[in-house]
Amino acid sequence: MDRTEKREFVASLAAVFAETSMVVVTRNEGLTVADVTDLRRKVRAAGATYKVAKNRLATLALDGTRFEGISPLLKGPTALAWAADPVAVAKVIVEFAKTNDKLVVLGGALGTQTLNADGVKALAELPSLDTLRAQLVGLISTPATRIAGVLQAPAGQLARVFGAYAKTGEADAA
Known part of the structure; x- marks a missing residue:
């Protein structure tokens, strides 16, 4: 050189x-x-x-x-x-x-x-930069999924309670 x-x-x-x-x-x-x-x-x-x-x-x-x-x-x-x-x-x-x-x-x-x-x-x-990004997106999306699950839970519980009352009412009528 x-x-x-x-x-x-x-x-x-x-x-x-x-x-x-x-x-x-x-x-x-x-x-x-x-x-x-x-x-x-x-x-x-x-x-x-x-x-x-x-x-x-x-x-x-x-x-x-x-x-x-x-x-x-x-x-x-x-x-x-x-x-x-x-x-x-x-x-x-x-x-x-x-x-x-x-x-x-x-x-x-x-x-x-x-x-x-x-x-x-x-x-x-x-972890690599792409892995860290994926983990971050997962952390951000997890609370939203949990909130949706919590909001849907009371409605589901009410439906089950009404279904149970309906079944007991049918059993009493029979």
């Missing part, structure tokens, strides 16, 4: 850091090409990006962004993963790391908050 390419790469990476909400740093020592291809496919399916970048260039791109706190993690063979949905990228990386011991989660950053490896793993255990 010549100087111009390096400048362009740093600028593009800085632009990505300005737009994203979550960055995960991994150590990818010993991953085969097939493993990395599989990981990238899974990361892309989750709407995230996985990129191996030179540590020095990544550090330059991090300067002045809210993710500056992850700069000390960039030592040795590292790679970065990022996405707008923080839970999605954390889930994919952590799940892949469970099945492949050559990928190690070093940490990450969620906005200005720097996370260690346990923080990224805890974030991965949260």
Whole structure:
């Protein structure tokens, strides 16, 4: 890479850091090409990006962004993963790391908050954004369903009482 390419790469990476909400740093020592291809496919399916970048260039791109706190993690063979949905990228990386011991989660950053490896793993255990939305809609609709059930219950009870009186009246008349 010549100087111009390096400048362009740093600028593009800085632009990505300005737009994203979550960055995960991994150590990818010993991953085969097939493993990395599989990981990238899974990361892309989750709407995230996985990129191996030179540590020095990544550090330059991090300067002045809210993710500056992850700069000390960039030592040795590292790679970065990022996405707008923080839970999605954390889930994919952590799940892949469970099945492949050559990928190690070093940490990450969620906005200005720097996370260690346990923080990224805890974030991965949260439900996805779509699941949270579904749960919220369920919570909102449940009270309405209960109110409708409570309002219908007295009418149903009255109908049963009238039905019971009618049956006793028929039994007395017979």
